[in-house]
Amino acid sequence: MSYTVLARKYRPQAFESMTGQEHVVRTIENAIKLDRVAHAYLFAGPRGVGKTTAARLLARALNCEKGPTSTPCGECKACREIRDGTSTDVAEIDGASNNGVENVREIRENAKYLPQGSRFKIYIIDEVHMLSQAAFNALLKTLEEPPGHVKFIFATTEAHKLPDTILSRCQRHNFRRISAAAMLKRLQEIAALEHVKVSGSALSMIVRQSEGGMRDALSLLDQVISACGLDPSDADVAEALGAIDRTVIHAIAVALVKRDAKTLLVHTEELWNRGVDLRRLAEDLAHHLRHVFVAKATGAAPEELAESDRDAVVALARESDAAQVARLFDVVHSSVWEIARAPQPKLALEMTLLKGLHLAPAAALPELIARVEKMSQGASGGRSTSAPFRA
Numbered sequence: 001m002s003y004t005v006l007a008r009k010y011r012p013q014a015f016e017s018m019t020g021q022e023h024v025v026r027t028i029e030n031a032i033k034l035d036r037v038a039h040a041y042l043f044a045g046p047r048g049v050g051k052t053t054a055a056r057l058l059a060r061a062l063n064c065e066k067g068p069t070s071t072p073c074g075e076c077k078a079c080r081e082i083r084d085g086t087s088t089d090v091a092e093i094d095g096a097s098n099n100g101v102e103n104v105r106e107i108r109e110n111a112k113y114l115p116q117g118s119r120f121k122i123y124i125i126d127e128v129h130m131l132s133q134a135a136f137n138a139l140l141k142t143l144e145e146p147p148g149h150v151k152f153i154f155a156t157t158e159a160h161k162l163p164d165t166i167l168s169r170c171q172r173h174n175f176r177r178i179s180a181a182a183m184l185k186r187l188q189e190i191a192a193l194e195h196v197k198v199s200g201s202a203l204s205m206i207v208r209q210s211e212g213g214m215r216d217a218l219s220l221l222d223q224v225i226s227a228c229g230l231d232p233s234d235a236d237v238a239e240a241l242g243a244i245d246r247t248v249i250h251a252i253a254v255a256l257v258k259r260d261a262k263t264l265l266v267h268t269e270e271l272w273n274r275g276v277d278l279r280r281l282a283e284d285l286a287h288h289l290r291h292v293f294v295a296k297a298t299g300a301a302p303e304e305l306a307e308s309d310r311d312a313v314v315a316l317a318r319e320s321d322a323a324q325v326a327r328l329f330d331v332v333h334s335s336v337w338e339i340a341r342a343p344q345p346k347l348a349l350e351m352t353l354l355k356g357l358h359l360a361p362a363a364a365l366p367e368l369i370a371r372v373e374k375m376s377q378g379a380s381g382g383r384s385t386s387a388p389f390r391a
């Protein structure tokens with residue numbers, strides 16, 4: 001049997017199993033139940049968050065032999081054909097490569113005819129913002145007077161590029177980036193189903209790299225499995241992703257908080273020798289310090305962290321001083337740009353970290369107060385000097 005990529009294998013087959021888009025799903029389910037399905041939908045949102053999946057599910061919901069229903073059976077001819085992309089009544093069109101007026105004219109011509117055996121003729125146009133102006137104009141004519149048996153579902157990552165005339169004739173749904181916590185949970189489920197022994201900490205590296213897109217996350221998991229097999233260590237996963245092992249990032253954060261210059265320099269040297277991108281390191285470190293700060297402020301580690309990382313973050317938060325962590329974050333975060341452009345990135349990173357050691361936590365609060373006082377003095381001074389001009 002040929003291998004099916006995870007993103008495809010675990011593509012949701014029901015509205016209820018779509019991760020992170022509950023607000024959209026609820027509205028569409030209700031519309032189907034109340035028989036108030038619009039004739040044109042626009043699904044807008046970032047890549048890989050489920051727009052096309054939702055479009056196919058909606059097509060199934062409308063054409064299922066047991067429907068229209070918000071829970072299409074998945075087994076009838078219509079459901080199966082839509083899943084396999086062989087339905088003659090459901091056309092999936094890539095707007096990027098079919099963006100000309102002649103393509104839309106073909107759709108219009110075709111839309112006149114009744115569906116063959118299904119309830120509706122459904123046109124799913126992906127990346128619809130790529131259509132030419134002339135194509136949009138042609139499409140508009142159909143949207144203005146749609147035949148009753150036709151439904152349009154448009155998907156786009158760039159809704160702002162659509163003409164208002166099109167937007168105003170669609171029911172728009174905004175898809176969100178999937179939260180890190182929801183993605184981590186889903187990846188853990190899938191890893192278990194696939195018998196991959198990968199730690200939560202390693203999966204959270206994948207979550208961070210995929211920026212809220214489930215499809216990208218699953219592609220990365222595929223990549224990890226093919227590079228490292230079914231039992232990868234955190235270091236293996238980091239290497240496969242070109243990421244930096246979280247335990248190293250945490251060790252650096254600990255060394256910063258504890259003012260341990262030697263450990264900092266040893267880690268920097270080692271990462272540099274391994275060819276790690278130091279800008280990436282600074283970014284990851286800034287993120288990690290942010291997590292520590294959140295833990296300090298709320299008393300709990302952010303939910304997006306894996307269980308195993310949470311304890312470490314909370315422990316470090318307990319040992320550190322909020323003002324110190326805040327200032328460490330400032331120093332590291334503002335160095336990212338510098339490190340990326342430095343002729344000698346290692347030097348820039350080392351100096352950033354060493355500067356971080358010399359932030360005095362005890363002095364931080366009084367210093368802040370002094371700064372605030374100075375600012376308020378400056379402000380009142382400003383008023384007094386400007387007063388004569390106003391008078």
Ligand SMILES: [Zn+2]
Nearest residue numbers: 064073076079
């Ligand atoms: Zn069905």
